[in-house]
Amino acid sequence: MLNWRLALMPQYVRDYVMIHELAHLTHFNHSPAFWRHVECFHPERRTAQNWLREHGAGILALG
Numbered sequence: 001m002l003n004w005r006l007a008l009m010p011q012y013v014r015d016y017v018m019i020h021e022l023a024h025l026t027h028f029n030h031s032p033a034f035w036r037h038v039e040c041f042h043p044e045r046r047t048a049q050n051w052l053r054e055h056g057a058g059i060l061a062l063g
């Protein structure tokens, strides 16, 4: 997951991407339980998702 795109992101967005990926080790989908898990570690996940959408990097948040 570490690539040049991550290097261009604000730290909180990078954290969100990493936490998102790690949460998939426990949840293999985007269920409500998955998002609770993500928000547990990253309460600002919606702000991070908005940043990704605005900057056209949304694809990173969909894996």
Ligand SMILES: [Zn+2]
Binding pocket: 020, 024, 029, 030, 061, 062, 063
């Ligand atoms: Zn995902």
